[in-house]
């Protein structure tokens with residue numbers, strides 16, 4: 001299964017979105033939160049993100065979903081074409097779509113495409 | 125100033141996005157989280173949302189930003205044209221844009237338009 | 249049908265929800281978040297308390313109170329939806345002390361319209377609407393055919409049950425289950441199943 | 457310029473960041489999240505520890521270690537950006553024991569390219585690039601003009617300072633400040649200000 005890492009400035013935000021996405025998308029998807037700095041502050045820790053990538057990597061690729069700013073830059077540093085790819089998507093909505101697609105057995109490209117669909121789904 | 129209420133299934137998620145948006149958009153914006161059910165579970169409490177609307181209403185209108193599902197339906201029940209309006213926007217990104225616009229003194233329509241801009245801003 | 253009839257209906261729904269609570273939750277576990285039974289049980293428990301405290305004097309007042317309580321207490325998407333349904337039905341009844349079968353049919357149509365206005369679901373989207381709409385239609389048809397109440401409500405209840413079962417092969421296009429896309433196929437929609445309980449309770453009470 | 461020169465440069469930056477920490481944080485408070493000074497101070501403190509532990513033997517190895525440490529420890533957007541800058545500079549120097557002024561200029565251009573590749577900011581977007589680019593250009597021009605090192609690095613440092621000041625009237629189009637739109641106008645960009653410190657430290661060390 002494709003793995004998914006949610007990268008946020010805030011460890012709380014990443015963890016909450018993981019919980020919500022897991023509840024909707026199923027418990028089996030390899031999914032990890034990488035939020036905040038090493039000392040628990042607001043920011044991004046590349047070491048945490050790398051560890052999260054390792055944690056969710058089952059050999060089918062990993063999608064990184066960053067919130068903004070340093071999360072995006074850190075994701076760019078850690079990407080590796082065809083293996084670890086960035087989804088440029090709305091953080092919450094894209095994460096849910098990605099997790100559901102991964103849980104349904106989609107490929108790396110499929111998960112990425114599902115996440116990007118979130119730009120086009122309206123709520124009302 | 126226009127008030128903003130973030131409505132999520134999860135009280136943690138709403139609170140974390142409030143914290144992030146406040147940090148970026150300024151501390152002065154009337155901004156409240158209405159997440160979870162009354163007993164702290166996952167879901168939506170219209171009473172919590174109503175209380176949050178009252179809390180942030182300074183007479184310039186209130187924007188409701190829901191995450192999904194029951195948050196959206198509850199927002200629809202509580203909207204009131206020209207006063208309490210729903211922003212159909214990506215939850216995190218739209219909230220940040222809305223808070224920044226409100227902090228800059230934008231009108232209700234202006235805050236709504238700024239939030240909707242979030243559908244079109246790419247991160248990479 | 250008087251206030252007492254509608255009070256008995258709500259009691260019957262509360263009992264049915266309680267006894268089918270785990271089943272509803274299991275349905276929601278497959279394509280949702282496994283809380284539909286718990287949500288409705290919490291909601292109808294609060295409704296019973298509210299009714300006991302307020303003793304509304306007309307069918308309309310009773311149903312508006314039921315709806316407002318569900319909206320406040322259910323927590324899930326079904327709260328605003330069923331809440332709107334009961335409120336619209338109550339409003340349609342005005343302050344009448346008795347409601348005819350034709351008026352009940354009109355009230356249930358108003359309820360359905362309210363659900364669809366709020367939730368924007370059409371028939372076939374795999375929601376409660378897929379049970380509610382055929383039930384309301386069957387009742388309207390029975391009224392037009394001059395069928396007597398018990399038989400008419402029997403027709404409505406079986407239409408709701410069939411509508412609920414017919415959601416199994418559908419793909420969800422509204423609500424939380426819609427996130428699952430094709431993976432929502434093959435499961436009964438929990439909200440459609442609970443709508444069948446509502447109409448089943450109406451049949452039960454009318455048959456007394 | 458040898459390994460010792462670059463070690464002295466990094467020491468000088470660390471000291472400048474420490475003494476300007478609150479100023480940088482104040483700049484970031486106006487248009488960001490008030491952590492730029494703290495971020496860089498944490499980063500360069502970790503850099504000093506890493507250098508003390510590893511004692512790298514070439515300018516290239518030293519700068520790659522500086523970059524990798526900044527990436528890991530800064531926490532904010534400036535971490536990946538400055539980290540990439542130092543790594544690219546280090547890679548450009550290969551395993552040379554000494555670096556000429558022309559090579560330094562080439563290395564700083566590689567650093568700037570790395571920053572722009574990662575962050576996609578152009579000049580005028582109100583970022584560190586607005587100080588970095590004119591400084592790198594001034595140094596390249598000085599090399600072409602055959603100016604001697606101290607004077608060349610003086611030119612680079614003043615270009616960085618001017619570039620930083622020139623961010624005041626700009627509207628941010630990259631980074632966190634871009635969320636503020638027009639409200640970002642009227643403030644100096646914190647990353648441009650810290651880039652001016654980096655080039656100022658280079659001038660100071662070259663003048664010894």
Ligand SMILES: Nc1ncnc2c1ncn2[C@@H]1O[C@H](COP(=O)(O)OP(=O)(O)O)[C@@H](O)[C@H]1O
Pocket residue numbers: 193194276280281283284287288323324325326327329363366367368369374375376377422423424437438439440
């Ligand atoms: N937009 C909608 N229109 C009609 N019915 C809906 C809509 N959204 C959800 N539902 C119904 O609500 C049911 C789920 O209710 P429940 O589990 O209580 O809420 P939640 O999905 O918030 O957990 C679904 O099975 C579906 O029948």
Ligand SMILES: Nc1ncnc2c1ncn2[C@@H]1O[C@H](COP(=O)(O)OP(=O)(O)O)[C@@H](O)[C@H]1O
Pocket residue numbers: 069070484488489491492495496531532533534535537571574575576577582583584585630631632645646647648
């Ligand atoms: N995409 C980018 N390209 C170039 N520089 C950037 C970019 N994003 C941010 N910066 C620089 O980083 C500085 C902010 O750094 P810092 O406060 O440490 O990070 P953060 O914004 O994550 O808190 C900005 O002032 C700006 O100069």
Ligand SMILES: [Mg+2]
Pocket residue numbers: 276280281282283284324
């Ligand atoms: Mg549910």
Ligand SMILES: [Mg+2]
Pocket residue numbers: 166167281283323324325
């Ligand atoms: Mg729920």
Ligand SMILES: [Mg+2]
Pocket residue numbers: 484488489490491492532
């Ligand atoms: Mg900052």
Ligand SMILES: [Mg+2]
Pocket residue numbers: 042043489491531532533
């Ligand atoms: Mg920061």
